[in-house]
Amino acid sequence: MRKFISITLISISSLFVFNTAYAGKLVIESWRNDDADAWNNAIIPAFNAKYPDIEVIFQTTIPVQYAGSMNAKLEGGTAGDLITCIPFDQSLKLFNRGWLDSLNSLGGLDNYPQVAKDAWSTDDGSDLFCVPMASVSHGFMYNKEIFAELGLSIPKTESEFFATLDKIKDDGNYTPLAIGTADTWATAIMGWQNVGPNYWAGEKGRKAIITGEEKFTDQHYVDLLTSLQRWSNYMADGYQTQTYPDSQNLFTLGMAAIYPTGSWEIFTFSQNADFEFSAFPPYTQDGQTDCYIDDHTDIGIGLNSASKNKAEAKIFLEWLTSAEFAEIFANEVPGFFPLHTHSINVNDPVAKEFISWKDTCDTTIRNSSHIVGRGEPNLDGVIYEVVSSVINGTMTPEEGAAKTEASLANWYEPHQ
Amino acid sequence: MKKKFPYHIIVFLFPACFIYTIFMIFPLFDTLRISFYTQDLMGSNLDNTTGVRTFTGINNYRILFFDELWSYHFWNALKNNTYFFILHVSIQTPIGLLIAAFLSSKELKFKGTYRTLIFLPAMMSIVIVGYIFNLILSNLWGIPQTLLGAVGLENLYQPWLGLKETALITISLISIWQFVGIPMMLFYAALLNIPDEVLEASKIDGSNGITTFWYIKLPLIMPTVGLMVILTYVGNFNAFDLIFAIRGLYAGPEFSTDLMGTFFYRTFFGFQHQLGNPTMGATVASATFGIILIGVLVYLFAFQKRITRYQY
Numbered sequence: 067m068r069k070f071i072s073i074t075l076i077s078i079s080s081l082f083v084f085n086t087a088y089a090g091k092l093v094i095e096s097w098r099n100d101d102a103d104a105w106n107n108a109i110i111p112a113f114n115a116k117y118p119d120i121e122v123i124f125q126t127t128i129p130v131q132y133a134g135s136m137n138a139k140l141e142g143g144t145a146g147d148l149i150t151c152i153p154f155d156q157s158l159k160l161f162n163r164g165w166l167d168s169l170n171s172l173g174g175l176d177n178y179p180q181v182a183k184d185a186w187s188t189d190d191g192s193d194l195f196c197v198p199m200a201s202v203s204h205g206f207m208y209n210k211e212i213f214a215e216l217g218l219s220i221p222k223t224e225s226e227f228f229a230t231l232d233k234i235k236d237d238g239n240y241t242p243l244a245i246g247t248a249d250t251w252a253t254a255i256m257g258w259q260n261v262g263p264n265y266w267a268g269e270k271g272r273k274a275i276i277t278g279e280e281k282f283t284d285q286h287y288v289d290l291l292t293s294l295q296r297w298s299n300y301m302a303d304g305y306q307t308q309t310y311p312d313s314q315n316l317f318t319l320g321m322a323a324i325y326p327t328g329s330w331e332i333f334t335f336s337q338n339a340d341f342e343f344s345a346f347p348p349y350t351q352d353g354q355t356d357c358y359i360d361d362h363t364d365i366g367i368g369l370n371s372a373s374k375n376k377a378e379a380k381i382f383l384e385w386l387t388s389a390e391f392a393e394i395f396a397n398e399v400p401g402f403f404p405l406h407t408h409s410i411n412v413n414d415p416v417a418k419e420f421i422s423w424k425d426t427c428d429t430t431i432r433n434s435s436h437i438v439g440r441g442e443p444n445l446d447g448v449i450y451e452v453v454s455s456v457i458n459g460t461m462t463p464e465e466g467a468a469k470t471e472a473s474l475a476n477w478y479e480p481h482q
Numbered sequence: 483m484k485k486k487f488p489y490h491i492i493v494f495l496f497p498a499c500f501i502y503t504i505f506m507i508f509p510l511f512d513t514l515r516i517s518f519y520t521q522d523l524m525g526s527n528l529d530n531t532t533g534v535r536t537f538t539g540i541n542n543y544r545i546l547f548f549d550e551l552w553s554y555h556f557w558n559a560l561k562n563n564t565y566f567f568i569l570h571v572s573i574q575t576p577i578g579l580l581i582a583a584f585l586s587s588k589e590l591k592f593k594g595t596y597r598t599l600i601f602l603p604a605m606m607s608i609v610i611v612g613y614i615f616n617l618i619l620s621n622l623w624g625i626p627q628t629l630l631g632a633v634g635l636e637n638l639y640q641p642w643l644g645l646k647e648t649a650l651i652t653i654s655l656i657s658i659w660q661f662v663g664i665p666m667m668l669f670y671a672a673l674l675n676i677p678d679e680v681l682e683a684s685k686i687d688g689s690n691g692i693t694t695f696w697y698i699k700l701p702l703i704m705p706t707v708g709l710m711v712i713l714t715y716v717g718n719f720n721a722f723d724l725i726f727a728i729r730g731l732y733a734g735p736e737f738s739t740d741l742m743g744t745f746f747y748r749t750f751f752g753f754q755h756q757l758g759n760p761t762m763g764a765t766v767a768s769a770t771f772g773i774i775l776i777g778v779l780v781y782l783f784a785f786q787k788r789i790t791r792y793q794y
Contacts, residue, residue, distance in 0.1 A: 130730065130731075130753065130754050133752060133753075133754065133755070133757075134751040134752045134753060134758055137751075137752065137757075137758055138751070152755075156755065156757070159757060246621075246644075247644065247735070248643075248644055248729075248734065248735075249730070250732055250734055251732075251754055302621055302622060303621055303641075304620075304621025304622075304639070304640070304641030304644065305621065305641070305644075306621075306641040306643075306644025306645055306735060307616075307619060307620060307621050307641035307642075307643045307644035308620070308621055308622060308641075308644075309616070312620060312621075312622050312623075315622075316622060439755060440757075442551070442756075442759070443551055443756075444755050444756040444757070446754070446755040446756075447732070447753075447754070447755060447756050450732065451732065451734075451736060451737075454734070454735065454736075455735070455736055458644075458646075458735060460646055460735070460736060473551070476551055
């Protein structure tokens with residue numbers, strides 16, 4: 067009996083041993099719990115095939131808590147060896163606090179284009195602190211079976227898009243747009259950052275906001291919010307309580323025709339949906355000739371300055387720059403597009419569809435991320451609230467545009 | 483003869499005082515201290531050793547109360563929290579009292595069953611309660627549409643948790659449903675304490691059930707009612723978890739369910755892209771502490787001292 071108790075106590079106490087940094091073992095901190103299988107079953111084994119002595123553990127935190135908990139863990143010295151990096155200012159802050167190492171001396175950094183490195187470099191470009199990993203694209207996914215049943219074709223312009231939605235609504239059997247406003251971040255990212263680049267002309271508009279040449283009160287931002295407001299006519303009744311997982315389920319259960327989203331859903335959707343789905347690019351404004359795709363540098367990975375296994379960690383990071391990793395990652399986690407310059411074969415048809423848009427359209431990144439995302443109140447947070455309120459009808463597009471501009475002008479000199 | 487110094491008092495008080503000092507008093511005063519400092523959020527001039535924070539006096543409080551971007555959230559959270567508290571006191575306390583009165587009546591059968599069932603939600607995890615109600619009230623998978631539809635009232639359905647006007651009331655009612663068992667238990671225990679002689683005497687004097695309750699029982703348990711109100715006050719102004727579980731930290735829609743607790747958490751720890759701001763967080767925490775302190779003092783001096791306590 068006494069033996070039994072002691073064994074129980076030991077096994078209970080072992081539950082409380084955190085996976086923090088200690089010798090002989092690399093712990094990766096990430097918010098991508100959806101990818102845990104890919105890491106555990108494909109990526110880490112491939113790495114271990116080459117470096118069998120380095121044990122790698124993939125540890126996740128839920129996405130909305132990631133930034134906060136990573137801050138606390140790094141400050142308290144309990145974070146893992148490798149830190150998955152959010153792009154731009156969030157990670158720059160960690161570097162400025164001295165919590166991430168500079169990776170300038172790492173081999174294999176030539177395998178990335180400059181735009182990929184920009185997301186994790188200091189403003190003057192002198193230090194790179196995270197190895198770029200992957201980007202995600204925005205677009206609309208649609209249920210092919212519903213489109214075939216109703217005889218719909220893929221909409222290209224704004225008026226075609228709403229005409230398509232009207233047809234689905236008239237049929238009455240399916241929710242035209244699977245999106246709600248309860249998770250404000252999801253609404254803003256799938257709406258504003260999705261079709262937005264077509265309104266502000268991609269990189270040109272993004273840079274004009276940073277330099278102050280354009281303001282959020284300019285007509286094209288009001289037009290964008292007006293267009294998003296029209297979405298509310300095509301959402302499910304009571305969309306104000308519909309959360310992001312609700313929308314995902316609505317689409318994967320085959321109850322909705324179109325789902326405004328991003329390429330990161332491909333991986334989970336191809337496992338959950340038992341119908342054929344594909345994607346079409348963000349609609350353009352009527353009469354617009356060029357097109358823009360948001361191809362956001364989304365994931366990088368950095369080295370915790372307090373790590374006790376820096377030598378092993380650097381071996382791992384260098385391996386991440388290789389074509390081998392890029393190919394495994396692109397196919398194990400379809401929808402995350404490796405930022406490497408290696409040419410890679412992607413097998414997933416929906417992921418291929420997303421990639422193909424980049425041939426005809428210019429790419430850009432989210433306009434709230436770089437430089438304008440570092441003040442108080444946080445620009446992303448304001449956009450989340452504004453977009454959801456405009457769709458809920460509690461704010462007009464003009465009021466929303468004015469609120470966004472005012473919050474940026476509060477701290478950002480070029481807009482004052 | 484000189485009395486010996488009562489050393490045993492110190493010995494007995496020491497453990498409680500020690501733990502209370504380390505875990506309550508010190509953090510409280512340190513929070514107050516931090517609220518007088520400021521720090522650069524991007525950390526560009528921080529070397530992580532010294533000079534991380536600079537002293538700014540009461541500037542943080544000026545920002546919190548008067549700077550438009552902060553004060554909006556502060557006053558909004560305070561207003562919502564007050565409303566949250568008023569709903570609790572005006573709904574939870576009377577219902578708790580009513581149920582306790584029924585339970586203490588001698589004629590009622592299956593008392594134990596009712597008591598357990600009504601108290602049960604209070605023992606459930608708030609995360610589970612939040613999750614269940616999110617599903618119950620969901621526009622896609624919820625049940626009010628079906629229930630209202632069964633009696634032909636489906637037009638009455640609204641996405642209550644998602645509308646600015648109704649979200650806070652809905653969450654308050656969920657919280658009241660969950661915790662109504664606690665005032666019920668306290669009142670029940672207080673009602674049981676009333677000696678039978680008093681009640682029998684009132685009966686002999688010709689009092690019926692209702693007058694006995696109003697003129698005998700209620701005055702006798704008034705101290706417990708007061709205690710319950712102040713416990714609700716402290717609990718409500720510290721509330722955080724139910725909002726977090728149901729609406730997340732943006733306390734949507736448009737911060738209409740934002741309470742002092744969620745406002746503090748968002749400020750101090752940050753949320754999604756918003757970076758945490760420890761010094762402003764400490765300021766919010768200190769302001770919340772002040773609000774609770776004022777409420778408790780008002781209770782102590784204006785209410786508790788005037789309550790008549792009966793000896794029996």
